[in-house]
Amino acid sequence: MGENPELAAAMNDCQMGQAELARRVNAEIETLTGQPGHMTDRDVRRLLAGHTRWPHAKQRLSIERVLGRSATDLGFVPRSKKAAQAPPEDPMHRRSLFTLAVGTAVAATVGATRRLGQSDVHRFEAEHAKIIAQDQEFGGAQKVENDAVELAMRIKSALAGGGAASARVRTKLYCLASDVTCSAAFAAIDAQTRSRARGHRDTAVTFAGLSGDSETQYHVWNHLSMVAGQRKDHAEASAAADAAKSLSIAKKDPLYASLAHMRNAHAHAGRNDRSAAVKALGAAERSFGRHTPIQRPPWIEFFDGAELDGLTSIVWLRLNEPDRAEYHLHRALAAIHPDRVRNRTYYIAHLSLAQARQGDFESACATGDRAAEILGRVRGSKRTTDTLANVRKLMVSSGTREPSVLDWAERSQAWI
Known part of the structure; x- marks a missing residue:
């Protein structure tokens, strides 16, 4: 047992101290498993001193990601072939992480040969x-x-x-x-x-x-805009959309320009800047109208005419114009591809919200029930259940005594 100079050199190259490496590894573990990591700077010292020669799977894979090098390049030595492939202790993620560890080893072997x-x-x-x-x-x-x-x-x-x-x-x-x-x-x-x-x-x-690659960078900026919008940082969401628009892929392909304009419209609507939001919506519609059906990466295939209407409806809801939102939601649901179950449910929930915000609680209840019928297939979409929860809050806060509405508000608790 001896010191690990390879790990020390990698940390030095990344200008990363012991506490910072532990923090970054814990963040990677949470990204990978959904559960916070528990590495400390003491654990890092044990790795540097060679007391721990082969970290367990979650830590090992996360250290690889943080430092950008394979486990063996970082000076780690498998205790045995069996140990190198041992699954982590978290039962929820045991199977996926075991597959990941094996896949990493296989990929490294294949790449070398x-x-x-x-x-x-x-x-x-x-x-x-x-x-x-x-x-x-x-x-x-x-x-x-x-x-x-x-x-x-x-x-x-x-x-x-x-x-x-x-x-x-x-x-x-x-x-x-x-x-x-x-x-x-x-x-x-x-x-x-x-x-x-x-x-x-x-x-x-x-x-x-x-x-x-410009298209790949656009994809990242698109997601950055969405994540920022989710935490209501509308300035960052708009800046990310602007960055996406500046890329060459958005300048030469109107479909990409249209989606970036739409992200901007969402950000402006989130700030309640009606003029800027409507202007961005118009730009999104004009750009969309200029695009041609060519082969594009699979991830952007979702952005068709139905999705344009669906995303437009969210802008009008944020601008407190639920009647306009309802119009676009009906168009979106009439045209959406049958395989896009998650998006269909999401927009049905928003249709219920648009109706409730117009005081049409009876229609909102019926529409909410439509969403509930298929919620079982898309339980992972918390955006959808959160939207239906907002419908329920609106109904309860209205003070209505309509029996059918009160019944829906009670029943809906089971799925939101």
Whole structure:
């Protein structure tokens, strides 16, 4: 047993002290598992002194992410093949983290023995497509988030494993790692777990920067705008939307410009700046009208005519014009793709809110029941249940004595 100079050198390269490494590792563990980590600077000293030669899976994988190097490059030595693959002690995440640890080891081995190629890109893209489909159907479920984190880690491990790859393939893999991490971020956004969403976003920023790709960087700014809006930091949400608009992909593709304008409209509406919000909405609609149906990355396929109406309705609700919001919500629900169960439920809930805010409680109850019928399939979407909770609060605070409304308010407690 001796000191670990490799770990000390990596910390020095990152200009990171013992307490800072412990803090960053704990944040990564929370991002990965949803549970806070418990590493202390004393644990880091034990690693540096060589007293702990092979950290357990959660800490080991998180240290790799923070310092950007593999476990062996950091001077860690597996106790045995079995120990290297031992699952972590957290029973909720035991399976996903065990798969992640094994996947990291396999990816490193594969990368060291053969060249990474387009087939690897296609394989990872196919896995990401399945995650996107799960997200559209089930919403911010923990499994969707965990699967995305696990896939991003395997892509990163493949890149760090030492295998040769062309610059084009490496760029595509960094782009994909960023996009996959953004999928984890959106699952966290939908589940209203803001700290995990920010953690995923920060990781995606790193991958996007390494890719040097405008579209990938746009994807990250889009999510940053959403996360900022969720915590009601509308100035940051607007700044992120402006950054997305400045990228070359938004300048050459009107669809990307349209979505960035829409994010700006949401931010302005959140600040109750009606003039700026309406102006941004108009820009979003005009840009959308100029786009052509070409092949684009899977993540932006959601942004079609139905989604344009759906997102527009949120702006009008924030501007306290529920009648306009209801108009766009009916249009969105009439056109939305049947596979997008999560978004359909989300907009049905907002239709209920728009009706309630106009005092039409009877219609709001009926619409809320429509949402409740499919809530069981999208339990991960806390955004939806929070919207229905707002409908209930509005009804209760109105002081209505209408029996059917009071009955709905009581029944709805079971699913919100």
